[in-house]
Amino acid sequence: MAVSAAGARARDLVSWFESNGGQKSLAVELAEDEQHAFHFRALSDVDSQESASKFKICSCPTTLSLSYLNIIPVGEKVLDGVSVRFCGGNLTPLWDVVPSHILSRFVLLEQTALKDHSFWAPYINALPTAFDTLMYFEPEDLKWLDGTNLDTFRNIRHSLWTSEYHLVMRALRERGIDSSQFSWDSYVWAASMYTSRGFDSTLVFPNLELDRFSVLYPFLDSLNHDSNARVDWDMKSDAFTLSTHETLKKGDEIFNNYGSKGNEELLAGYGFCIPKNPFEQVAVRLGGLIPPIKQIIRENHILDPKDMTEDDFGRDLYLRAPDCKLGRYDNHHSWLGGIPPLLFKVALGIYLYTTSRPENLRYDRLDAKPGRHIIGAVRQLLQVLEVRRQKIAGGAPTSEPANTRQHYARIYRNGQLSVVNCNIAELRKVLPQFVGERSTVLSPSSILTTRDAITQLETENPDAARAFVEGVNKVLVDPMNAAEMQAADCEDIVWVFWLTYAYVLTENNPPSKIHAWLRNLRAFYKFKLRDFDSGVEEAYVPPAYPFAAEKIAEVAGELGGAWTTCTERKDVIFWAAEVVQFEAWQVFVHEDDKNGGVEEERESRWVMYMDEEA
Structure with a gap:
């Protein structure tokens, strides 16, 4: 029987290897696959359980390296x-x-x-x-x-x-x-x-x-990779010996284990991927954090001293899925198990950069009840992950792979997308994506739409609530009509109106639930209240402020009352606009809630997290 060219190369390699001090078990052979690549195969059964010691596959002297x-x-x-x-x-x-x-x-x-x-x-x-x-x-x-x-x-x-x-x-x-x-x-x-x-x-x-x-290491480097293979690398100054603890049947391929490598590393360095790789991760680089954010992270003891080098801020961090064999991260909350601790703490630092950072809050106590600062960090992370998800999913070709490289690239992309989606799903346990869904972490009444906020105002002060609805309806839309707000895309402005109006009403009144909500917000945004009578020019103006101030003035001109006080308190309008910019986020209305399950573009609502504890 004629020997193929690959078979001849394998024979020559084995002969050269053994004649120069290399050792190969008689129970293994160097074989070629359908793509004419070499691999190791068992020539007879090997039962590692019955063997008194591990099964030595081969040993390569350093003189051959x-x-x-x-x-x-x-x-x-x-x-x-x-x-x-x-x-x-x-x-x-x-x-x-x-x-x-x-x-x-x-x-x-x-x-x-x-x-x-x-x-x-x-x-x-x-x-x-x-x-x-x-x-x-x-x-x-x-x-x-x-x-x-x-x-x-x-x-x-x-x-x-x-x-x-x-x-x-x-x-x-x-x-x-x-x-x-x-x-x-x-x-x-x-x-x-x-x-x-x-x-x-x-x-x-x-x-x-x-x-x-x-x-x-010639010959020894011909073994393919299996992340489950139980092997020993015995490296001495004169030889590299590879052994296995696996039970083998005649004809089985014998594998090496290259280590706990995800598909990104495998495709980049080795040219293959593993479907549903148990070690799959998604690399995230922090990039250039501006000095003030780094300073906040350090000053508030968010990071341990050993984590506070410049190298830590510039290195790759890795997202993990719940079933990743590398394990979960210790972030004190199960829904943060796939997020690298440094990444979460940086997200927390970015959130605190936008706020006044209450002095009585321990930011290093991440195991405590999730407060506004934790929720703010979760929102930061969700924004990052959503962008990453859209980027990965959006680049996928619609055709089928035409070759091996494209096939592996699709496996890699799908694995990356799966890890990102898993982490988004876990964070959504804290901040649901749809109106009507409840957080498994936060109290059911803590994530509010504008309708929820107006309803609470009606409970505490019915006359003020009626005046609020009438005023907003005159210059914008009916704030109790979600469809009108969605059509006009102005629910974030309604939130600015409500915060301003509620602030003026409760500032000097006895404590109430709304007063407690705003006290919590003021703790994080107390330095955002601007004195516009001081003549100091602001370097930054929240996008919603000019429009909101103009419309509130129109309402005051027609209705007077608390609206007049609102238009006089431009510092409060500014504060409310900035709070909405950093605290409000969009969730979606369920399709079946709107259209009986008809698949159409999802409409969104603006919600805010309201907590009575500062």
Whole structure:
């Protein structure tokens, strides 16, 4: 029976590996799949439960490893007793000039150019010639990444690798060394080889005091990944041994376990994805927080001292789904379990930046009853997550994948979208999305529409409530008619009217529920009350203020009474407009409530959180 080209390469690799000190169990073989890629397969049954010890798959001596260590002159102290094969070559003068991870890739290229004259020729001949990693995505493939993190990451990686490539080419030219054998395409291939097959130097050579780089271990690097595989990596100074605790049947594929990697890392570095990956996460970068927000976070002890470095504010944070095997975050509330603590605390800091920050509130007590500051942070998070959800979902092609890269890209996108949707759903337990739904965290009466607020005013002061409804109806719409407010898109203005009117009525009156609500709001916005008679020009004016002030003046001219006091208190109108800007948010009316289940565009209502406790 004729041996395929891939079969011949596998045979040559095994022969070279074993003749140079590599060890392979007689119960395993190197096989090729339908795509002519290599993998390990069991030749007989292996019962790890009955075995007195774990089953050793193979062991690769460090003398077969390939990295920039192979061009460091023998005797250099940096090797610290590690035994690697010195291959010399034109790159040796650069060993302490070019970063190690970059030079390792050029070492592979130099050995590849030697063809059969290279010691590693049987290994290099068995390596894949192309990948499904990001750098191999064609323009049509890249469309499948639109709106995801990898859409941007691909450009970043391309720019980084380009600068790395030219760094070495320039160093070679400056030393008069021939660089014609190193093309850009070949560098992409070599770099992809190390991202997909390399092992971290800090793991395989923990005693070397060198910058981190990747190391290729021939033969051993042919095992595919399974996140559930129970394996042992035994790394010594002279060999890397891989063993498994799995029970195997004859013909089973034998897997390595690359670690707890989500699909973003797998697709970027390895060129594949796992459907419903149990380690899937969504990376969120805080970006550039302005100094005042960082100062608020520090001054209010929202973060522990160890979390207060600039690096913490700039690093990636990861959203997790409820079933993520990496576990839930400890945020004291189950509905925050998928949110990184630093991300939530930054959201809290952003909210506090817009308020007066009551002095009697402990912002580091996140395990307490959710108050206005916690609800404000949740709203901040929901805004961020909704934008992320729309971005990921909006970039999805409507066609079916045309190749493997597009297939994996769709798996990746769906996984990212699922994680974001899970976190939105959990936060919606606090702040429901639809009118009529109740929070599982807040009291049923704490999230109000304008109708709820007017009804409470009617309970406490019927005459004032009638005057309020009459005044709003004269200059805007009937505030008790949700359809009219939705059609005019003015419910946020009605809230400004109500807050101003209620403030004037209750400011000097005996305590009531409305008085308690406004006391809570004043605690967070006490410095937002502006004295317009002082002549101080305001650098910022809430968008709703000019229109609301004008319309309230019109009502006062016709009805007088409390409305006259309202128009005289422009500082209160300003305060109310700013409160609405930062405290009101939109929820939707259920379709079946409006149209008997007919699918139409959802209409929204503006609601506010009202709490009697400051």
